Amino acid sequence: MSVAKALTTEESITTRERILRESSHLFAARGYYGSSTRDIAKAVGIRQPSLFHHFPTKQAIFQELLSYSLDDSAAVAEYLARAGGSPAARLYRFLVEDFRYLMDSPYDLRSIFTSDVLLDDEFEPWGQTADDLYVAVADIIRQAIAAGEFIEIEVSFARQAVSGLMLETIRERSLGEELPAQRPTRTADFMLRALLADRSRLGEIAAEACAIEGLPAYRDTE
Amino acid sequence: MSVAKALTTEESITTRERILRESSHLFAARGYYGSSTRDIAKAVGIRQPSLFHHFPTKQAIFQELLSYSLDDSAAVAEYLARAGGSPAARLYRFLVEDFRYLMDSPYDLRSIFTSDVLLDDEFEPWGQTADDLYVAVADIIRQAIAAGEFIEIEVSFARQAVSGLMLETIRERSLGEELPAQRPTRTADFMLRALLADRSRLGEIAAEACAIEGLPAYRDTE
DNA sequence: GTCTATATTCGGATAGAC
DNA sequence: GTCTATCCGAATATAGAC
Numbered sequence: 001m002s003v004a005k006a007l008t009t010e011e012s013i014t015t016r017e018r019i020l021r022e023s024s025h026l027f028a029a030r031g032y033y034g035s036s037t038r039d040i041a042k043a044v045g046i047r048q049p050s051l052f053h054h055f056p057t058k059q060a061i062f063q064e065l066l067s068y069s070l071d072d073s074a075a076v077a078e079y080l081a082r083a084g085g086s087p088a089a090r091l092y093r094f095l096v097e098d099f100r101y102l103m104d105s106p107y108d109l110r111s112i113f114t115s116d117v118l119l120d121d122e123f124e125p126w127g128q129t130a131d132d133l134y135v136a137v138a139d140i141i142r143q144a145i146a147a148g149e150f151i152e153i154e155v156s157f158a159r160q161a162v163s164g165l166m167l168e169t170i171r172e173r174s175l176g177e178e179l180p181a182q183r184p185t186r187t188a189d190f191m192l193r194a195l196l197a198d199r200s201r202l203g204e205i206a207a208e209a210c211a212i213e214g215l216p217a218y219r220d221t222e
Numbered sequence: 223m224s225v226a227k228a229l230t231t232e233e234s235i236t237t238r239e240r241i242l243r244e245s246s247h248l249f250a251a252r253g254y255y256g257s258s259t260r261d262i263a264k265a266v267g268i269r270q271p272s273l274f275h276h277f278p279t280k281q282a283i284f285q286e287l288l289s290y291s292l293d294d295s296a297a298v299a300e301y302l303a304r305a306g307g308s309p310a311a312r313l314y315r316f317l318v319e320d321f322r323y324l325m326d327s328p329y330d331l332r333s334i335f336t337s338d339v340l341l342d343d344e345f346e347p348w349g350q351t352a353d354d355l356y357v358a359v360a361d362i363i364r365q366a367i368a369a370g371e372f373i374e375i376e377v378s379f380a381r382q383a384v385s386g387l388m389l390e391t392i393r394e395r396s397l398g399e400e401l402p403a404q405r406p407t408r409t410a411d412f413m414l415r416a417l418l419a420d421r422s423r424l425g426e427i428a429a430e431a432c433a434i435e436g437l438p439a440y441r442d443t444e
Numbered sequence: 445g446t447c448t449a450t451a452t453t454c455g456g457a458t459a460g461a462c
Numbered sequence: 463g464t465c466t467a468t469c470c471g472a473a474t475a476t477a478g479a480c
Contacts, residue, residue, distance in 0.1 A: 015463080029341060034255030037456060050464050052457065114336035117252065154408075161412060164390030168382045186376075190383060194416035237445080258473060272446050274475065 016054045017221065018044050020107065023061045027111035028174050032062055059122055062111075066118075066126040068219060069109045073098050074129050075216040077136035087144035088196065089208035092188045094137065095162070096209065099169060099184035101218045108174040113167045137162055141195075149205075150195045158195060165191060238276045239444050240266050245283045246329035250396050254284055254339045281344055284333075288340075288348040290441060291331045295320050296351050297438040299358035309366035310418065311430035314410045316359065317384070318431065321391055321406035323440045330396040335389045359384055363417075371427075372417045380417060387413060 013021075022043035026035035037058055041048040055061050076097055080090040102109060112118070118127050138159040144150040150158075165187055173179050180186075185206070192202055235243075244265035248257035259280055263270040277283050298319055302312040324331060334340070340349050360381040366372040372380075387409055395401050402408075407428070414424055 030339065031253035031255050033253050034339070036454080038454085046463090047465060049457080049459095049466085053463055058456070110336070114332070117256070120252070153412075157408065157412070160390045160394055161387055164386035164388075165383055166386075167389060168386030172382055183379075186379065190375075190379070190416050194412050199421070259475085260473080268445090269447060271448085271475080271477095275445055280474070 015044065015046065019051060019054055019061060020064060020221075024065055024107035024109060024111070025174070027062065027065070028108040032111060032117045062117070063123065063126070065107060065109065066112055066123065066129075068107065068221075069102070069105075069112045070126055070129045070133060072216065072218045073101065074133040074136065076218070077133050077140075079214070079216055080212070081136040081139045081143075083212065083214075085212065086149065086205060086208055087140050087147055088149040088192065088201075089205045090212065091137070091140045091144060091195075092192055092205055092209035093212050093215075094140065095188035095191060096184045097215065097218075098166065099187055102166070102170055103173055103179055103183060106221055108170075110167075110170050110174055113163075113170060134159060134163070144195070148197060149201075151197050153195065161194070162191060235444065237266065237268065241273060241276055241283060242286060242443075243328050246287055246331060246333070247396070249284065249287070249333035250330040254333055284339070285345065285348070287329060287331065288334055288345065288351075290329065290443075291324070291327075291334045292348055292351045292355060294438065294440045295323065296355040296358065298440070299355050299362075301436070301438055302434070303358040303361045303365075305434065305436075307434065308371065308427060308430055309362050309369055310371040310414065310423075311427045312434065313359070313362045313366060313417075314414055314427055314431035315434050315437075316362065317410035317413060318406045319437065319440075320388065321409055324388070324392050325395055325401055325405060328443055330392075332389075332392050332396055335385075335392060356381060356385070366417070371419060371423075373419050375417065383416070384413060 019040065023035070023040050026039055026043060029035075030039075037051055038048045040061075041051050044051075051058075055064075077094055080094050083090055117123055118130060138155050141150065141158045141162075142155050145152060145155065169179070169183065169187060188209075189202065189206070192205065193199055196202060196205075241262065245257070245262050248261055248265060251257075252261075259273055260270045262283075263273050266273075273280075277286075299316055302316050305312055339345055340352060360377050363372065363380045363384075364377050367374060367377065391401070391405065391409060410431075411424065411428070414427065415421055418424060418427075
């Protein structure tokens with residue numbers, strides 16, 4: 001019954017949504033410029049000009065994927081940067097939330113993070129959003145160092161380590177097999193182990209992270 | 223005097239080498255398919271058809287960059303996977319060596335690691351080399367867990383964390399400013415802090431890592 | 445070793461029928 | 463909402479002069 005339901009759900013996906021999903025996989029595999037509108041159309045099962053009924057340009061497809069992957073993450077990071085309580089717990093919560101969102105997404109978002117294109121003028125607004133996200137994460141790390149929860153470490157370096165782990169997770173997911181459900185917490189554990197001044201607080205911090213409330217919701221597909 | 227020397231050195235770079243350097247930057251910024259041979263030629267300061275005097279195809283340029291970034295790293299990782307002594311120290315040494323190589327390289331090797339293209343048939347041999355590299359690193363990690371030096375952690379996850387950090391370092395370097403000279407050891411420290419069962423052994427392990435001898439040499443440019 | 449000129453294929457996007 | 467047919471610019475690569 002649940003299989004039948006799943007199939008029904010699959011079949012009710014709109015063409016527009018299928019374009020987004022197939023595009024994300026092609027962009028991830030061959031880059032934005034390496035994926036032609038003909039490739040996308042073929043993957044979706046329509047002819048090339050039919051794409052332009054759903055999106056005005058190829059750019060618009062990519063922009064929608066960018067917006068999906070960045071807007072909500074940035075909102076969550078900025079919320080957590082301003083929230084109270086343990087900064088370490090807030091970083092932990094961000095990692096768990098963001099990984100889960102990326103893991104469960106039907107899109108393969110590698111091309112956004114590897115960002116062949118993010119520097120281009122056409123996509124500049126999202127370069128800005130990506131910056132906001134980075135600044136918010138760096139801010140949480142700075143707070144954790146100031147509070148003595150993290151070791152003395154260069155903030156930009158720690159922030160980059162976070163990005164590196166995220167990117168690698170997205171990449172792995174797109175290589176095929178499903179990632180285990182514990183992956184988000186495991187990744188957050190890993191990160192915190194490297195950063196905490198007192199490793200034995202990890203359990204306590206994870207518990208506090210779970211209790212944080214009021215986060216902005218992530219967008220659904222469809 | 224040393225500045226004059228440096229300038230002389232700069233000016234003695236061959237056209238072929240300049241093609242490799244400019245290509246690597248373009249590939250990193252806009253992807254392999256997003257960078258035309260016209261773009262490359264313009265960056266080098268010659269006309270587009272002149273490229274084909276130095277490389278038979280555009281593919282061949284990318285393949286040379288692939289070979290540069292993967293062959294020696296894989297050789298070093300495989301040597302260290304078979305070497306004796308502390309596995310943790312061997313992983314540490316690999317991280318330091320590989321980061322230094324990537325940091326000091328005149329090429330921007332992001333496009334190789336983000337690998338839009340590595341899955342393509344045309345570049346299949348280097349997909350294999352990348353696999354060899356990953357297997358060797360995973361093997362060192364496995365040895366360290368078995369020896370009780372590392373916490374019980376999923377090997378593939380730890381290996382991915384290594385890749386993520388590497389990628390992020392390459393990316394950062396290419397965004398502009400020079401990275402500090404301590405970056406390789408700092409990165410290795412970070413990684414080991416997350417992995418070690420007993421964090422206090424870090425100093426001792428770094429010292430043993432420095433003492434490892436007989437590593438295959440990395441290639442020079444020109 | 446670099447140039448001009450050009451062959452040829454493939455890219456994004458539009459017009460208009462159904 | 464999808465199709466066929468088509469425009470037009472840009473892509474890789476070659477030929478042959480200097």
